[in-house]
Amino acid sequence: MADRIRVRCDAVKYRQGFVEVIAGIHSGLVNLETWQICPEADLFALDVESGRLADADFIANTELELIPSQARFLAAALIAAAKAPDAEPVAAAAGGGR
Numbered sequence: 001m002a003d004r005i006r007v008r009c010d011a012v013k014y015r016q017g018f019v020e021v022i023a024g025i026h027s028g029l030v031n032l033e034t035w036q037i038c039p040e041a042d043l044f045a046l047d048v049e050s051g052r053l054a055d056a057d058f059i060a061n062t063e064l065e066l067i068p069s070q071a072r073f074l075a076a077a078l079i080a081a082a083k084a085p086d087a088e089p090v091a092a093a094a095g096g097g098r
Contacts, residue, residue, distance in 0.1 A: 010043045017060075018048040030071040036060035 004022040009015070017036040025031040035048055041057040066074065 006048060008043055008046065008048075014039045016041075016043050020048070026065055029065040029067060031063065031065055032071075032074075033063040034061065 004020055006018055006020045009017055009019060015036070016039065017034060020031075020033045020035075022031045022033075023029075036059050037043060037053065038057050038059050041053060046052060
């Protein structure tokens with residue numbers, strides 16, 4: 001199994017959670033998984049596998065399998081959105097949260 005990339009997303013408290021990307025769960029596909037965490041939970045410096053998160057803190061989960069061309073298209077769309085003029089102040093405030 002490939003290394004996973006996990007990002008803590010906490011710039012908007014009521015939409016906070018984690019995004020994970022990993023290859024190799026299903027042959028030839030890229031796995032994209034998200035976890036939404038309740039707004040009352042404090043995500044500062046937490047990993048999704050932290051014992052400090054209770055089962056009740058996880059309020060939504062989505063797991064998708066992308067073919068490589070879909071993953072590349074999504075990556076390009078994320079990069080384009082991050083370059084948009086309105087995205088810059090939010091990105092700086094979020095601190096990259098990985």
